[in-house]
Amino acid sequence: MSTHVQDFKRMASRYTADLRHRGLIQRALRSYEVKRDENKQRFQSWEEARQAASEIKWEAINHLDRHLQELITKLEARGTKVFVAGTGAQARDYILSVVKENNVRTIIKSKSMTTEEIDLNEALEHDGCTVFESDLGEYIVQLRHEKPYHLVFPAMHLTRDEISDLFEKELGSEPTSNPEELTMIARRAMRQNYCRADMGISGANFAVAETGMISITENEGNARLTTSLPKIHVAIVGIEKVLPRLEDLALFLPMLATAGAGQALTCYNTLYGGPRQPGEVDGPEQFHVVLLDNRRTELLADPEQRDALHCIRCGACLNVCPIFKNVGGHSYGTTYQGPIGSVITPHLRGLQDWKHLSNASSLCGACTEACPVGIDLHHHLIQNRRNANQSKPSMVEKILYGLFAFQMRDPWLYRISGKLAAFFYPLHRLIKGTTLDPLINWTKTREFPAPAQESFHDYWRKKKKESPDGRS
């Protein structure tokens, strides 16, 4: 067993036993659901909007080569330096080279899961840079030396009091449970960081091929400062973020806000088209766009699961997932948590090491129902299970299900095993709940029903004997 699956099981056991934590997350997500449903009503038809979004993404992903080429050409035409990184290491090396060339010491960042994916902060700090997160949630988890809990709400697992305690300890502020005051404390600390920073690093929500622009959507205004105050702006963009046309944003921006945070529209929506142009008075002197593959093209080559590249990282699938709601974001041990993380992590980081996430699902399909771009999430979990089994079969399961199939192909054998199980069932009471109990994983927390003495098949036989025409 890989250490990842053991870590997952250990964390899942810890979090599921923490009723306070589960209550906190479930209450937060219930109020999200109410707001999300309110804002869905603003769409003429949410279902048709989903269909349209799915078709636009299908077009974007299935002709990714053309759209990326157009994006790069348009970006470069206004003086943006574009680097296409095949791997996370290549992306890190490129950014470190820009850091070195420009003597960058202090870096401010806005929220970006793609930088989490390639462990950029660690690499920058290792090279002697100081990195400040500017998104409030990210700033909080950075102060706690933690990974983001949720790809959209990084600090949703913390209460106001816990945040107050953290600020008191790290920033020396007065305790308060007022959210506005807490925000002001963080803001005061952060404002200085913007002015000090030599470089701003951001992610991107979308990349518009037609106009060669990066679209960033945010609620705090921190990304605008991050990208415009420092002399250098570096944006890291997964290649799947491409949208063909500018007008596509008219659908995707409200959709992302509604599905992701239950908002009609995110507060700040900005397009970045290049560095400061001649005659302009503000904006960064250098604008670098790093387009990251990092095994996304392998997913692209898989026709069955290619639609996972439609993902706009809204987090809607996490918000409705009963697994996420009970194990929490930190159990996953991945950059991308919840159903989308369980689907793509095996592709990004290795199927055998991460297949357990595809097994850790009841396949209820709430994620697929919630996904605004129509990714067939829960069926991809089944396919991951199949692929994992094909590439490295588990001998125990192979033997077990081999016997199972042998039994189920023979009705007589099936019935006789049922009779034997019913006959020996009373003995189960003797070992129930002990280490000898083959059903221990069930009986530890739940009662198991007794087999019936007379099966349906027995009933049917009798019924037919009594009235041979089959009618009662």
Added chain:
Amino acid sequence: MKVSLAIPCFVDQIYPQVGVSAVKVLERLGCEVDYPEGQTCCGQPPFNSGCWDEARAVAEHALEVFADSEVIVNLSGSCGTMMKIFYPDIFKGTAQHFAALKLAPRVYEFSDFLVNKLGVRDVGARFAGTATFHDGCHGLRELGVESQPRELLRHVRDLTLIEMKEAKTCCGFGGTFAVKFPMISTAMDEVKCASILETEADCVVSNDSSCLMQIEGLLRRQGRSTRCLHLAEVLAQT
């Protein structure tokens, strides 16, 4: 109408009364009920575990057993989904693909069959008490079974239907998931049972006995007496 009953293996072995009730309801509505006796399991356990070769071996047997059935009524949304949605997937590129595609449209989930195929809403049942309905995920999201069981329950005399808040939230069963990740499965079950208990209904009704096994398992462990009934058991009462 001639109807072949597909009785899930665990209903056959553990909850035969569900099958008996379904026979009663269907015969009351004038159906000619048949039970192809060679049937065993639909093959979902190996399918869900990623062992598709073994799943196909079991499913192949089911294809043969139901080859001549005109209409197949499955008492579980989950096993119905296996036959209707996943058989065409697992047999893709094999000699049985056509047989699987031919079988799929003939498979109906029990409540869907009553409402949409027979066009019946009132099956003439009487059941004194309050009930809350739990949607099995496969029936709900794969087969679109949502209003059908509720329509049927609303027409049962003396029965009051109380919707629970988490009706459409998974109970945490998920087949082998329930024993592979018992801590998560049980946590989900706890959410479900709390929502059931909040309604103070006398019984929880579902169209999937596997969900009911999960729900009843925890309710009994908690010392609760809420009855757990398959829809067919409620509809059979007069």
